[in-house]
Amino acid sequence: MSKVAVVTGGTRGIGRSISERLVKDGYxxxxxxxxxxxxxxxxxxxIGVSVFxxxxxxxxxxAEGIAKIEAEVGPVEVLVxxxxxxxxxxxxxxxxxxxxKVINVDLDSAFNMTRNVWEGMRDRGFGRVINISSINGQKGxxxxxxxxxxxxxxxxxxxALAYEGAKKGITSNVVAPGYIDTEMLQAVKPEILQGIIATIPNGRLGKPEExxxxxAYLASEEAAFINGATMTVNGAQYIAG
Known part of the structure; x- marks a missing residue:
């Protein structure tokens, strides 16, 4: 039976790429x-997702949204x-x-969503929580x-979640993207965008697919021993110590 994954902000930009990849992986x-x-x-x-x-x-x-998702799609096992x-x-x-407003949408939302799937994950003995941070959350x-x-x-x-979920089969990890080639970034003035690219050792913007x-890896069974990690995907623009 296919696992159920929820991706917030999952219909545009990076979120859409995440949704598409998880569908391809059978979720x-x-x-x-x-x-x-x-x-x-x-x-x-x-891409064949259900949208809410x-x-x-x-x-x-x-709480209402998760209840509807679980009634229509199934118990949530992966939350992005x-x-x-x-x-x-x-x-x-x-x-x-x-x-x-930014704190509410970007941080409070993670509590709001995770709290409403956490007990179900604990009861089933499995869960993956993957939080999308940013290079700017690491360096300012x-x-x-x-x-x-x-x-x-x-x-x-x-x-904190990693400590609490570990014995219940739940892993919690972070992906911290650098500057990714999305519609939002393409709206930046070309000269500013080129200035950003000049600070990236890999010499290019990241791709949403990356x-x-x-x-997708962090959601997989193969990543079961990765817990509490921050995975930077930024072309070496910022290397955390």
Missing amino acids: KVAATYAGNDEAAQACAKE KFDVGDFDAC NNAGITWDAPFHKMSKEAWQ QFTQANYSAAKAGLIGFTK IASMV
């Missing part, structure tokens, strides 16, 4: 999304917390709204105090 995938109905329906039709629209920043919405937004500003100009970034804090928080959250490949 039944439920992809959540926040607002772009057109992209979600295209994703469902083109709810706000991952809202605990009650997540990928959903995230940016709202950049220099810290001396950052509003409380910009801070809170100008104008991204909110985003960097949220993505760094995911790493600490994951380490993040998806790492996620």
Whole structure:
């Protein structure tokens, strides 16, 4: 029987690539999304995922969403917390709204989703929680105090979960992408984008499929002894000690 995987923000960008890879690997995938109905329906039709629209920043919405997913698709065995937004500003100009919204979507959502699948994973003696952080959660970034804090928080959250889930067959790991060639990054001015690429020793942007490949490995049986790890996929742009 196919395992069920949930990918938050799973219908666009890196999330869509993760959803597509997991489908190819034989999972039944439920992809959540926040607002772009057109992209979600295209994703469902083109790669064969089930799509569910709810706000991952809202605990009650997540509880209802997970209940619906498990009723329609099956018990969640793999959770990929990928959903995230940016709202950049220099810290001396950052509003409380910009801070809170990014923390809510990028960090609180991981609690909201994981808490609602955790007991089921414990009861079944198996689970994979994979949190998508960022190079900027490891090294920080100008104008991204909110985003960097949220993505760094995911790493600490994951380490704690790794201790708690280990004896119940649950692993919790982080994938920390560098700069990945997505629609969002392509919107950056060409001269700025070239400046970013110049700081990457591999000399190019990453591919969404490369993040998806790492996620697929961490979700697999072969990765059962990897727990509490942060897997950097950034072309050697930042090497954590």
